[in-house]
Amino acid sequence: MTTTDTKVLIVGAGPAGAGTSFFLTKFGIPHVVTDKASFPRDKVCGDACSGKTALVINRANPEWLSEILGKPGDFLPSWGIKFVAPNGRDLDIPFNPNRTPESKAPGFTVPRLDLDDFLFRKMAAPYCTILEQTTIDEIDQHKDGVTVIADTKGNKTRINAAVIIGADGDKGITRKHFMPAGEESPRSYAVGLRAYYEGITGMHPDNFIELHFLPEMLPGYLWIFPLPHGRANVGVGILSEVIRDKKINLREQMLAAIRNNPNIAPRFANATLIDKIQGWGLPLATERRPMSGDRFMLVGDAACLVDPFSGEGIGNALYSGMLAAMAINEALPANDLSAAFFKTHYDDVLYKRLGDEFRISTTLQRLCKYPWLFNFVVNKAYKSKSLRDTISCMFTDMDLREQLSKPSFYFKILFNK
Secondary structure (H helix, E strand, O other): OEEEEEEEEEEOOOHHHHHHHHHHHHOOOOEEEEOOOOOOOOOOOOOEEOHHHHHHHHHHOHHHHHHHHOOOOOOEEEOEEEEEOOOOOEEEEEOOOOOOOOOOOOEEEOOHHHHHHHHHHHOOEOOEEEEOOEEEEEEEEEOOEEEEEEEEOOEEEEEEEEEEEEOOOOOOHHHHHHOOOOOOOHHHEEEEEEEEEEOOOOOOOOOOEEEEOOHHHOOOEEEEEEOHHHEEEEEEEEEHHHHHHHOOOHHHHHHHHHHHOOOOHHHHOOOEEOOOOEEEEEEEOOOOOOOEEOOEEEOHHHHOOEOOOOOOOHHHHHHHHHHHHHHHHHHHHHOOOOHHHHHHHHHHHHHHHHHHHHHHHHHHHHHOOOHHHHHHHHHHHHHOHHHHHHHHHOOOOHHHHHHHHOHHHHHHHHOOO
16 A cells, blocks of 8 residues: 655545645645546536636636636626516526626536536646545544545555545535534535526526526525526425425426426427436535534535525635635644634634625525515516616625515515615
8 A cells, every 4th residue: 555645635626625726736735636536527516606606716816717708608607697486577687787898707607517627627736636536435533634545446545644625525425524413404405406408498698597486496496507508507406304394306396397387388398408317415504514623624515515595506615615725824834733723714714704695595595485575576676677786786795685684675675765
């Protein structure tokens, strides 16, 4: 068995692992990245990337973001979102109401197969060693660091690291090893299905992503996200406890909406399903949970950071990876890789920056259980440009977004104040 020594071991080479690697490289910190797959590889996802994704990529290397924005045929720029209320009325909300010809799209859509491969290729650097097709069989946490046994196509390697980063998802070995099971709330998980179609009609000319809040799916929704080359990502996401309590067959419910919903079915009349329908779990950030300890940190889905309302995971994964690398950059010179240090420099920092967003999204998720309230807001906004502009600003201003969770907001709408 060969032995490798490194400062940092990252388990998982998706967006969370890549984000960590990018910034470790910027700080000149040697690290090893392992992944059980060989890239390019697919990952079931909604394929929508928010401004948070663009922000982290730009901080890692502005040329990378320019490369993405310069390839609209591969990374489709998205300028807004369409909400469709339970009563069928739709509402277009541009992300940037004051857009100019020089404006850059705040977000984009791209298949995860392509996005993850793009990020994976950017990890190549003198400070980064990548091991594909590698599983982690054992983890030994001790006072001098963390030792793992890695298996690369039958070849065993002992990797000694000062600190380990779990970027291998909520079902990966790192979360299972470092975090006790059975503490998750029933509201902390959702189930999503994804399908790829081509030939869907009625897409917005500015590539707005669509969220359809169908009565039978509340508090979840059906989405239609335009993709490059005339394709679209179509899927549904619903809380696991709702699926269990109502005994929902998610696949049949999604296909029934595509066949029968009067706003959706005509658009699929000549559409073709180009791949099988696949599902995955969504570990939601509905409550604050520990994400670190002595000599380890969890990032992305391993830290349960999926937005409870929008389902966004890519941007939060990249962002958490960036913060984890920043914490390591402070911890190594201080020779302090303790749970207390990482809680202060990683957990607390992440929740200071994203905690309000998670809290508001959790509230919005719960409000979606009331279709009359959703219909009410969309009906009012449909008639009021000022209200539409206010809702648009809520996507970039957290203080405004918080108003959605307050009764006074709906009182003002009711009385046109």
